[in-house]
Amino acid sequence: MTAQDLDALYQEIILDHYKNPHGKGLREEFEAEVHHVNPTCGDEVTLRVHVADGVVEDVSYAAVGCSISQASASVLYDLVVGKPVAEAMEIHEEFLALMQGKGTVEPDEEVLEDAIAFAGVAKFPARVKCALLSWMAWKDATVQAGGSND
Amino acid sequence: MTAQDLDALYQEIILDHYKNPHGKGLREEFEAEVHHVNPTCGDEVTLRVHVADGVVEDVSYAAVGCSISQASASVLYDLVVGKPVAEAMEIHEEFLALMQGKGTVEPDEEVLEDAIAFAGVAKFPARVKCALLSWMAWKDATVQAGGSND
Amino acid sequence: MTTSSGLRLPGLLPELEVVRKDFPILERVLAGGQPLVYLDSANTSQKPQVVIDAMVDHLERHNANIARAMHQLGAESTAAFEEARDKVARFLNARSRNEVIFTKNATEALNLLARTIELGPGDNVVITEMEHHSNIVSWQLACERSGAELRWFGLTDDGQLDLSNADQLVDDNTKVVAFTWVSNMLGTINPVADLAARAKAAGAVSVIDASQAAPQLVVDVQAVVCDFLVFTGHKVCGPTGIGVLWGREELLNELPPFHGGGEMIETVTMARSTYAKAPHRFEAGTPPIVEAVGLGAAVEYLGHLGLDAVHAHEQAITGYALEGLATVPGLTVLGPTDATQRGGAISFELDGVHPHDIAQVLDSRGVAVRAGHHCAKPAHARYGVQSSTRMSSYLYTTPGEIDALVEALEYTRSYFKLGS
Amino acid sequence: MTTSSGLRLPGLLPELEVVRKDFPILERVLAGGQPLVYLDSANTSQKPQVVIDAMVDHLERHNANIARAMHQLGAESTAAFEEARDKVARFLNARSRNEVIFTKNATEALNLLARTIELGPGDNVVITEMEHHSNIVSWQLACERSGAELRWFGLTDDGQLDLSNADQLVDDNTKVVAFTWVSNMLGTINPVADLAARAKAAGAVSVIDASQAAPQLVVDVQAVVCDFLVFTGHKVCGPTGIGVLWGREELLNELPPFHGGGEMIETVTMARSTYAKAPHRFEAGTPPIVEAVGLGAAVEYLGHLGLDAVHAHEQAITGYALEGLATVPGLTVLGPTDATQRGGAISFELDGVHPHDIAQVLDSRGVAVRAGHHCAKPAHARYGVQSSTRMSSYLYTTPGEIDALVEALEYTRSYFKLGS
Numbered sequence A, B: 001m002t003a004q005d006l007d008a009l010y011q012e013i014i015l016d017h018y019k020n021p022h023g024k025g026l027r028e029e030f031e032a033e034v035h036h037v038n039p040t041c042g043d044e045v046t047l048r049v050h051v052a053d054g055v056v057e058d059v060s061y062a063a064v065g066c067s068i069s070q071a072s073a074s075v076l077y078d079l080v081v082g083k084p085v086a087e088a089m090e091i092h093e094e095f096l097a098l099m100q101g102k103g104t105v106e107p108d109e110e111v112l113e114d115a116i117a118f119a120g121v122a123k124f125p126a127r128v129k130c131a132l133l134s135w136m137a138w139k140d141a142t143v144q145a146g147g148s149n150d
Numbered sequence C, D: 001m002t003t004s005s006g007l008r009l010p011g012l013l014p015e016l017e018v019v020r021k022d023f024p025i026l027e028r029v030l031a032g033g034q035p036l037v038y039l040d041s042a043n044t045s046q047k048p049q050v051v052i053d054a055m056v057d058h059l060e061r062h063n064a065n066i067a068r069a070m071h072q073l074g075a076e077s078t079a080a081f082e083e084a085r086d087k088v089a090r091f092l093n094a095r096s097r098n099e100v101i102f103t104k105n106a107t108e109a110l111n112l113l114a115r116t117i118e119l120g121p122g123d124n125v126v127i128t129e130m131e132h133h134s135n136i137v138s139w140q141l142a143c144e145r146s147g148a149e150l151r152w153f154g155l156t157d158d159g160q161l162d163l164s165n166a167d168q169l170v171d172d173n174t175k176v177v178a179f180t181w182v183s184n185m186l187g188t189i190n191p192v193a194d195l196a197a198r199a200k201a202a203g204a205v206s207v208i209d210a211s212q213a214a215p216q217l218v219v220d221v222q223a224v225v226c227d228f229l230v231f232t233g234h235k236v237c238g239p240t241g242i243g244v245l246w247g248r249e250e251l252l253n254e255l256p257p258f259h260g261g262g263e264m265i266e267t268v269t270m271a272r273s274t275y276a277k278a279p280h281r282f283e284a285g286t287p288p289i290v291e292a293v294g295l296g297a298a299v300e301y302l303g304h305l306g307l308d309a310v311h312a313h314e315q316a317i318t319g320y321a322l323e324g325l326a327t328v329p330g331l332t333v334l335g336p337t338d339a340t341q342r343g344g345a346i347s348f349e350l351d352g353v354h355p356h357d358i359a360q361v362l363d364s365r366g367v368a369v370r371a372g373h374h375c376a377k378p379a380h381a382r383y384g385v386q387s388s389t390r391m392s393s394y395l396y397t398t399p400g401e402i403d404a405l406v407e408a409l410e411y412t413r414s415y416f417k418l419g420s
């Protein structure tokens, strides 16, 4: 990859979230906790969800990983907390589609906000797993918490 | 291989032994019986040895196999029966050396008699096993019969 | 000379001469100036240039380890490997690419199943008497380890599975029914969908050995409705060192791991480990990467020719061969003699000449066939035969090559001085 | 540019520029016009032209199945395959060619042993904390199956095996002591002859994982006096899809069969089978033929260069790399830092940047390294490290490439805005 590709991958927004992650830490109120691992590199996330009345009240997490995986957890927090579970799941779907689109999917800023910065990641198959680590953990935890049965 | 190679392989002597094998059949007097198989093609020999006073009194056998394996059993019979075990083992060694020589060993007609016709076989690795099937069985049986401990 | 037969059989691949040019080895001249007449394709197929080129390109330009490597070569190599999985998934019409596991060969794929499907005393495994040793010994060993019972379908005199006692054989205690799609010795094509349905009805899993089917038939795992299916790379124009285990995804994920090692894990501590899902769970260690690339190119090549066209060619050649062989005095074909009901491997006996000797004389004329038990000793024993000679054609075989075989068989008879 | 460093380190391979020309991929230009700086050879080595050519020649001119085929191509293919066995036997200084078994990779070789060496409750298996997952999970699974206990040597702070409790670990109930010769993460070279002697004294068998040793050290199984040793083809300039299990002949012939299938049998009936001796007993099915040919060419290539010369080169480059890495602020090397006491894989951490991110930035400069746990999670855990970046050189690595790595690491620091 070239220097331009590198800059497309490491957008300022991503590096900002990496340096100052939102919502980081494990908080006490939660209905489900999951632990996910990226088998290739060993990156890990422990993630808790707190859902009440069909609304994502909190997502708290402890994670070890690269800039992409850390930033994506931070962006996840921003995007889903406070949203009804159903809407949060739709955002999840949209982010998944963006990541699996091999760089061909045009992100919708209305829905994905800061997460549109991850569009560049989709071109690097090896890094897609990093970006999805906490998102997959969140979905898993939310389903376990009974917040969604889809 | 060429037509000449073919004729070098299928010497008249071999075809004669194949059509009229000497000593064929399983006879009652024996100290040891073995069953050997060529795993590649399934050819088999059941072979019995009768040894008395250090002399190979009889070698009797039932075999299913190709012309080379049948003829070599017949030649084995001619060469070892009536000989002291030690001498028969030397003939065995000599035949083995000829077969494993990849066509470079000059056979000694004094010792090997008709078996010199197998010199051509040594050039065909796939057929060496055929030529050795009954010879290996004979050695195995003779050792089991206590006729030789080498 | 062998490729210039004027004959134009219906069903032959269009542009057969052009197709043959795809296979460099077919231009090989053997000792004594004999052109090669390769009739041993059921043993291993020859490789088209595209397969060789794909492998060379990978080795010369993209070689890297996969999955674990994050650099450009690693990404290219991983993409090439995983694309091969997609190609194989399409070749089999698999529901998901996760159902395709790369193994070393068909034998490893069968042994993987025999090692991981849980068996115990009281259980039984049903195979058939026409299996390749890989689909016999693997289950014999599994039954010895577990105390399960091994049962098998016998064969009828005309080379078919004897299904008369099927209801007794496959019962409530049957855990596995494993059978070949096409026999590598008799050529018989088995009713695989029926057998798979029978297994399902009994609550057993079906395992299809498609090693001889994949080269010449459309293999559609969804149409057959089976549970597991295996084939081997080197018989479908691919390289050695690679085979395929296909399985229904949910079943694969229920099986315990096979080998322990890199890439099959989720996490490892000294005390214990957890495992990835299929396909990675079953691909411990560095997989056959360049071999997968070659296999991907091979199944794509077959796809371009069209499996239907390949099958029609095989049937045309097989019919022509059966006719030709029938003209040789003292020759008896083992297995079905109706070309439309069988695969392209034809085993036969020739009165008065041992298969080794036949193969040797044929070889002196450039005609390459197999002699022996073809890793199917029980099927030979069933017909009271020690060993046989087998000719097997493939998509590049010409009627002229069959003519050369028949002439060489006549020559064999005269060489061994058999009267006519 | 990366290969033109004026530096002339003592110990480098003579004519390094000429040697590099043997490897076509080293001329590869990556995205953005970057020349390739391949420092991921402990993951997989690149392939010299002679290896690729040997494989192509086999596929284009000699391809046939082995052992079973009696025709000319079959004889040629069999001879090529068995010659490869001879070459590997020489490479290892094996007493007999029968001691060389071709497997799929090192992982399969280790799992073959873990599946066939008899273990039971009360027995124990001793490994080490620095093993590759293949030499951990294989034995974990074997212990779970058999009820045997898994034990391991810990590691000292400076990356060596902690042998202080060796007498308690290896006791009368120890059946297997399995350990790596060279660590793929720490680079540590273990005292293999001592460990093998310790196993022998306790009546256990020794299993050496030489996957990282075979590429760069003289491996002499008679000098080490061990029982089993494995390595993998793709790390010694050979292709994927092939590995080697070496074992003492009498021990191999005492092991039960591994996979059931073609070529491993003596005779087969439906009810039971008997088995061939080593090596065939353990080579069920069509083996990796063209891969063996490639591996044979690879070890012959290494033999021509001379393993001593390759080792000297590796030490020179490793020393130079350790010096270069020491100049990068915030960089910590994991494992021994004396180049004469270690192999050529150097794992390190860089304060403030995750290994994934390092590898990514390095890749944008054409520098290929590995990031992650390198299939050695327990060794990472031992040092409290989640993952690391690993550079690994080989016989074609130049000092200029090490310079490029060090520069790229400096660039990484500035890219992630780390102060100096």
Ligand SMILES: Cc1ncc(COP(=O)(O)O)c(C=O)c1O
Pocket: C262, C284, C285, C286, C287, D042, D043, D105, D106, D107, D108, D132, D134, D135, D180, D182, D183, D184, D209, D211, D212, D232, D233, D234, D243, D375
């Ligand atoms: C020390 C060590 N052992 C075993 C292996 C496994 O080799 P393979 O993946 O080829 O089976 C490797 C390489 O990955 C290794 O470095």
Ligand SMILES: Cc1ncc(COP(=O)(O)O)c(C=O)c1O
Pocket: C042, C043, C105, C106, C107, C108, C132, C134, C135, C180, C182, C183, C184, C209, C211, C212, C232, C233, C234, C243, C375, D262, D284, D285, D286, D287
């Ligand atoms: C029907 C059948 N099954 C299994 C095999 C085994 O294939 P492989 O030797 O590639 O594992 C073969 C070919 O030898 C075969 O013909």
